[in-house]
Amino acid sequence: MYIDIAESICYFIFMEKMKRTHTCGELNASFENSTVILNGWVHKNRNHGGVHFINVRDRYGITQVVIDEDATEELKAKAEGLKFEYCIAITGVVRKRPAEMVNPKMSTGDIEVKALDIEVLNTCEVLPFMVSETESDAKEDLRLKYRYIDLRSKGMQDRIRLRHEVAFATREFLIGDGFYEIETPTLIKATPEGARDFVVPSRIHPGKFFALPQSPQLYKQILMVSGFDKYFQIARCYRDEDPRGDRQLEFTQVDLEMSFVSADDVYDVVERMMKHIFAKTMNVELAVPFRRISYHQALNSYGSDKPDLRFGMEFVDFDAIASDCGFSVFKDAVANGGNVKAIKVDGAAESYSRKKITELEDQAKIYGAKGLAWMKVAGGKLDGGVSKFFEDKQEEILSLFDAKDGDLLLFMADSWKVACTALGAVRVKVAKDLGLIDPMRFEFAWINDFPLFEWNEDEQKWDPAHHMFSMPKPEFLSSIKSNPGAVLGDIYDLVCNGYELASGSIRVHNPEIQQEIFDVVGFPKEEAEKRFGFLLNAFRYGAPPHGGIAPGLDRLIMIMSARESIKDVIAFPKNNNASSPMDESPAEILDEQINELHLRVVEEDK
């Protein structure tokens, strides 16, 4: 590249002259009469004719610069020429604002900088959207296309800073607790289970491919075999699945693994780590230990394996009354081995018209429910909806729910799982509708006792519910093959505010148990050897008992900053269509590259 020497020298001299002495967030009355230089962006520009104000912004804050009436015409003209987001250097003198002009909303509101000189470091074209004081109101796709501008907004700056601080606090805690930070490869062997792999073709090995890791799972287990008994890594993971509000193609996990531990040891480390992170970065004191809820109980009481515990509305079991009632939908559900689950919504009878209840029903139907039954309580009696079927059971029902006038009762009858999950979705929608959720509360819980296997209806076989390397709980070791459906795994999730924040387990380190698990899910020995023989091999050389967990960093920051999209806490996320509007990836590659990688692109028929 051609470099203009003279220009470089000029630039050097210039930067020496205009280099900032202070940031835009640090000046206050104690700097009175200091001559300072600020570097930053034109945030606001207000010309009152005689007097002219410029708000200069950098990542530390905003400082008001004043061009007084007595300024030179040249300086006034320079100020007049400034537009939004010009990058500028200001030389000036700090002065206290007159008492009535102090701005308490600004950290630098006690002072202003009287400009002596203004230098434009770079101009800025007309913006596609304004840099927001808080959060941009532009559509997300546009924000992603011009991410560099969006990232200037206060909200994004705050979250990126929080993310940095959380990552630092995480390292600080884990290293302090004796963990080693160890990197693992990102070009690895594809694994058959789980999510779809992102795949990388090999130039050197025609027809062969690397995969990007869905997580460092196998490598961290091998590190245990190597004796690094406390490992962690802030690891990028890749899964080629459709994105969601809380899911991206690439995401970051605080991956950790320990040897010679039980689940309780893992809980303890993670609880202390979360406590440290929240105290350090948000000044929030988390109550530990976190409560523990079994998978079955979570589903049975909240209709989710990641329940939002910031509000109540626990499910009420309605089977006893339903099994002997005149409402055939309820009666049949129980008779057919299903369940009737219900919730009471305090004082919500008014808020929920038939139309609003239909909205709840629609929500339930997304999760496979066939309908949603309801009753209201009025005048000490059941009213409306399906209440006519329960006239003879009024007292029983009112006392079961401890219901009072104005309460709304919602019922879901179906198979246990559908009744629970569908009513769980309704529970969350009701809480959102009624504003029962405090966004700045953090309700953590451990969900454990997950089943090790789940029955695959389509293929009529057992699938691993988590992954194939999770240990059964000790009491099920002898019945893995005889009664797979009943086996609970030593598997645990950390949930918070309705999100799965982390997932982990105690791992299988014993070849016989591993083989039994492979047998149950019908995974042939040869296939196992081929796919992760390296792990099974490693286990033959004195593998220690071990276990671990992997909190999702993106989701953690999302929860901490009370956002509902993971995109809001990632500097350069992909959009919902799994592409990046800013750099326009993914993109086609050159024919030379395709050839070199021994690939051929097949046009898909429409």
Place this chain on the structure above:
RNA sequence: GCGGGUGUAGCGAAGCUGGUUAUCGCACCGGCCUGUCAAGCCGGGGAUCGCGGGUUCAAGUCCCGUCGCUCGCGCCA
């Protein structure tokens, strides 16, 4: 793959049952203004109403198709 929502100037929105020249705020351009901090005042430019068909005397508005985005379901061990 499926469902909900949405698409109107650079940005955010309004536009009811079809009916003059498509409206408002911010931004942009010109002018005025001595204390603002969402500055204010006057004036101006800027829109093939996502795209393609159709119905109609007449379509931003109704119908069909299609595309983008977004939220969710499936999927994500």
